[in-house]
């Protein structure tokens with residue numbers, strides 16, 4: 319088949335927020351044992367790929383709506399490191415496609431376009447989500463091209479490849495059934511209010527929960543990119559670990575009297591130690607004058623996600639059902655503008671809702 323007649327496979331990889339993160343221990347391989355609770359949110363990149371007859375990977379990366387527009391919001395020069403996304407083998411999409419090629423025995427190559435919206439080094443898992451999406455798209459594309467090529471790409475194998483790429487990557491495969499030849503494209507229930515998972519081990523051992531209603535957040539990226547390894551390098555192992563089950567309960571069965579302290583992140587102190595403006599951003603969110611009908615009578619539900627630097631406010635702690643319009647009811651542009659103004663040095667600020675971790679695949 320000529321390259322121009324080959325189908326395009328595309329999807330919109332979501333970001334994630336860690337609602338809870340406790341460090342249970344330090345392992346001999348340098349990783350940390352975690353207990354973390356993650357939700358997928360609809361702050362999305364766009365990933366499109368096509369097979370080609372020649373071997374090799376052609377990867378184009380751009381920013382949406384444009385690199386210059388994102389730079390203005392962040393208050394940085396357009397060539398700033400904050401906007402750097404590699405286009406070589408160090409891009410996780412590239413590494414994911416190499417793993418698929420090696421595992422399947424495919425002799426052709428890939429043409430890929432990655433359009434970024436998820437800030438890098440934010441603790442929002444953008445690179446991991448892109449990598450999981452690349453695994454899924456490539457598995458579906460190879461199955462269409464020649465079913466023999468997909469024989470080795472069972473769901474268990476995809477999970478194994480995902481864990482090789484990074485601790486957070488398996489989450490973005492979603493709740494894949496453990497069956498050989500299971501349909502990797504069909505893991506998303508239509509209209510699902512989103513994926514929540516508890517992750518143990520180094521993050522790759524997952525227990526998924528189905529949300530009954532979407533939850534909404536304001537997410538703030540305060541123009542700081544942090545290295546995950548550097549933050550873990552300063553982390554302390556606790557003798558008295560907290561447990562993520564309260565958070566899971568609060569999200570799966572929302573009720574009016576939720577204790578604000580259930581949002582917890584043991585990486586916040588080391589991240590703030592590396593970059594004090596993150597602590598200032600969290601403090602700023604806690605001090606916001608919020609519309610009372612929105613955040614109600616409760617303490618502000620704010621936290622940092624992952625290893626930082628992004629922080630979030632949980633918008634639906636009062637148990638009222640959040641419908642699709644939650645992003646619009648009460649969270650007006652004025653509130654988002656106030657947050658931007660109060661954070662010195664620029665910020666991306668956005669309202670988001672929970673969504674499936676492994677989104678729909680489109681074939682054109």
Ligand SMILES: C[C@@](CO)(OP(=O)(O)O)[C@H](O)COP(=O)(O)OP(=O)(O)OC[C@H]1O[C@@H](n2ccc(N)nc2=O)[C@H](O)[C@@H]1O
Nearest residue numbers: 348349350441442443484485486520546547550624625626
């Ligand atoms: C902190 C978290 C929370 O979800 O997310 P991010 O802030 O990166 O989004 C994750 O644990 C990050 O997972 P991920 O970004 O996939 O990290 P990896 O590539 O596997 O590891 C990067 C580096 O982080 C450290 N690391 C990572 C995971 C872990 N459980 N213990 C660690 O000590 C190691 O130093 C490792 O070399």
Ligand SMILES: Nc1ncnc2c1ncn2[C@@H]1O[C@H](COP(=O)(O)OP(=O)(O)O)[C@@H](O)[C@H]1O
Nearest residue numbers: 408409410438439440441442443444445446448
């Ligand atoms: N597809 C990708 N998108 C963004 N960054 C990527 C990608 N692949 C590799 N990287 C590298 O991964 C690091 C950031 O990962 P990212 O997932 O964006 O942040 P975080 O780990 O904080 O959630 C950066 O150092 C960047 O150079």
